Amino acid sequence: MSTPTRRPRADATRNRAALLAAADDAFAADGAGASLSAVAAGAGVAIGTLYKHFPTRRALVGALLAERHDALFARAEGVDLATWLRWVAEHAATYRGLAELIASDLHAPDEAGDRLAADCARMAAITERTVGAADLRADVTVDDVVTLMNAAAWTREQQGAEAADRLIATTLRGMSP
């Protein structure tokens, strides 16, 4: 029943790579809401080609974050909660608007089953595991920690790393027994 995976045409491979590179530049400069026309132009490709490769902005962002997420999750093994929260906040600063995107997916997981949704599910699982290994007050829920993680990521975006780190440290103190 499954369609055999065929080798993509050489120009398709090249265009996809050029689109990702141009999108990374544009998102880094203007945030995750940057102009897609500009991305296509930057990649030297027609706008229709961008939509062929990435039907939605979300798909493009998800593809760009895939490697970063793999790297982030790979080094999360055995790390303590404070460090994990700082890393996620730092990660969310990759593109302006990313904190909101991740927060909304963590809060209401996307049913579409795309790459970004899968990554957010992995992020939620790691957070839950890390919370389990931490020593916290009995009335603190995993949701409370996810809320702090999202808030710290947004604070990192708006006000920088120091403000985010201080929020994490102070709130975790309030969560300790």
Place this chain on the structure above:
Amino acid sequence: MSTPTRRPRADATRNRAALLAAADDAFAADGAGASLSAVAAGAGVAIGTLYKHFPTRRALVGALLAERHDALFARAEGVDLATWLRWVAEHAATYRGLAELIASDLHAPDEAGDRLAADCARMAAITERTVGAADLRADVTVDDVVTLMNAAAWTREQQGAEAADRLIATTLRGMSP
């Protein structure tokens, strides 16, 4: 040297009121980034009239919030820090995107000297006064509390009142001596 204030023409007064009403509807429904064309249409007025009355989106938002801010600041007298933070978070939920607007102004005050900037300055002053009256650890700064206030406002927008209230309560516990 000062220009005498003249009575505005009757149609101007009416149009201004219609624009504010239409903008409140649009911003409540679609957030503070809602279409200004739609606002003008909703007010039964040409787009140029909107720009005449409110040269920037910020001016329109500032005019809409003026009354709300007056009410909020009026009842802030003598209130404790936890309550003040909950009120600001609740207020920021008026329009989607408002938390970010206020946070950026508190962090980097607008020099333009418009109504919104003045209101944010008042908000900062009340926060400082309320922090002064609270019993907090010596290493907690006013900036830390402003960070929490902004984060709670954004959390209120994204995840609702319960998540925001729990973040405030937990973080304040971490700030207490």
Place this chain on the structure above:
DNA sequence: ACCTGAACACCGTTCAAGT
């Protein structure tokens, strides 16, 4: 199998012309 770019529907902002 993939790419192009015109087409459509929108939006923000300005400004000459009206009354």
Place this chain on the structure above:
DNA sequence: ACCTGAACACCGTTCAAGT
């Protein structure tokens, strides 16, 4: 003194036509 709406420059998204 104020209002109108055309004009301009942009953007997202689709889809027929090409190779």
